[in-house]
Amino acid sequence: MMRLRRRFLAFVGGVVVIWFVFLLMGSDIIMDYDRPASKEEPVELLWWSRHMSWNYDVERQCGIYTCRVTNKRNRLKSSRGVLFYGSALDVGDFPLPRRPQHAWALLHEESPRNVPFVPHNEFLNHFQVTSTFSRFSNFPLTTQYLPSGGALTSTDYYVSFAGKSASAHRPSTSVVFLQSDCDTMTGREDYVKELMKYVEVDSYGACLQNKKLPKSLQKDYLNNLYSPELLKFLSSYKFMIAIENAACADYITEKFWRPLVMGVVPIYFGSPTIKYWEPNNKSAIYVSDFPHPRALAKYLHEVAENQTEYDSYRSHKITWNRPIKNKKLNYSLLTRQYHIGDTSPGGSLFERFECSVCRYVLTSTRKTRANTTHYDCPIEPEYAHLESQQEPQNVADWRSMMQVGKCQAKILDTYFRRNRSYTKAEFDVEINRRMDESDCVL
Incomplete structure (x- = not known):
């Protein structure tokens, strides 16, 4: 925000x-x-x-x-x-x-x-x-956070499987997490914390930080999401955790597109319509395909040791003939009215x-x-499931927030239909009354 x-x-x-x-x-x-x-x-x-x-x-x-x-x-x-x-x-x-x-x-x-x-x-x-x-x-x-179709197919930041596997200072199953918003509707931090029990994750953001970015990248990286230096640094990893802060249809941020641009495989959770937009039928590993973080970690270890399987997620980088087979995505890129990085008048x-x-x-x-x-x-927050099947610790708070939002929407609807001005004090009195009377239960 x-x-x-x-x-x-x-x-x-x-x-x-x-x-x-x-x-x-x-x-x-x-x-x-x-x-x-x-x-x-x-x-x-x-x-x-x-x-x-x-x-x-x-x-x-x-x-x-x-x-x-x-x-x-x-x-x-x-x-x-x-x-x-x-x-x-x-x-x-x-x-x-x-x-x-x-x-x-x-x-x-x-x-x-x-x-x-x-x-x-x-x-x-x-x-x-x-x-x-x-x-x-x-x-x-x-698709506003996807700079272009050319960015998906470009090899500017591409690192071969052998190149990613040759790193002496990180394990073969190299996973990166770069996030500074730690309290989310999807329970992102809780999921990653449990995943870390089974696979080593390099976490550079404020959330679960265990490593620091190079000094040249530490200043204001949140406002330079696609800086060449940052992309080059992250591109040597095999996997990047990409969990949105909310699971809304078509809500897709740089968390999904940026790893694809780098040739890194996203570990994605968020938009339930994400497969409608992926470049090819196999472009990311989806958290929702696994019952819990332990099962996901097991699969990551397997893919990290198998070049054929790993590169099957990167056909948009290594296939010359029709690297992006998703016609709906291609059409959207041709007809969209805005994307980040547009410097035209x-x-x-x-x-x-x-x-x-x-x-x-x-x-x-x-x-x-x-x-x-x-x-x-x-309206009911959707989150990545843990092995215990317990809710992430902050989901109850988000549920309450959405309940208040429902109440706010009902009141605004009443005021808009009445079509008369009102004060903030009047609004506050009305929402307190409705909440006290449980008039806005989801």
Whole structure:
């Protein structure tokens, strides 16, 4: 979440710099939004976020369409689209009363762990446009963490089986874990801790750390996920633990794509739809295929000693003829609207999202509504199973959090339908009442 908020702040900060430059140059590109709009002026979109505490007012050219995007709340009445950033949502701050022309648009690429009311239909149904990790959202971000199809097939970081096996300072079954978010809905830390009993794991992040990254990589590696130096360092391992922080359909982060880019075999748990997106039928080892960590460790030892079996997971690196056989993945890479590392003009996530909403409000002829397919996350946390069959230690807390999220979504639905403004204090009173009366039990 911290990484995404930094990205959000960097984006809007950059726009602020451009705005001041244009202002100093006397450009008429930045127009005075406080004067009445004429018929010739572009359609207006409004960012509704208190995190944007500075003036943001730009004209966005989106192909043949033009919209003006602002964060000036006094422009709410004249705006056609209202834009929300998921990680900055505030239950006490929604623009009510809502006018008939207002299309609400939600950008939320994260899992529900930081905003637990988002997965519920009672909340999602009030949005016309979404951009999430789901392939069914209006502006899907499912493959955003895969730089390109070429990155999957490139041999820039490829290390042969013999090269990986020749390391004198690590065992043949070389497994790496690089994670600094230790409390997750999937019970990631609990699973890895048990796996470590049966196979040696080099853990470099804050979670279960037993080794330190080289000094040159220790600074801000979380915001440099694909730095060449980091990829080269990790590529000598045979396996990389890749467990998402939540198990949502199509929620796939760098944890899956990065090892594939390096030619390292992912040990994956997370999205239940992951096999829809893997490059080939055998691209990763899936935690859910094994009853417990001990069984997984046994299999890792076997694969690590068998070159044919190990390389069968790396056909996207070593096969010249059709290295990526998944047609659905290839089509997605050809048609997607955004991916990390896009340096083209207007290539940032937030600019692309603004344009997707701009096109919607200018071309849509029907009132669409989002639903749970746009953000498909289980309300009951799904986690990697331990041999004892006990829940990971923090799952009960996550379950309670999702229960609160359900309650929040119901209250927001009531307020949105009533279409009158309310205060944060009123919201807090209502949620306390419902929780006390067990009105929001999952």
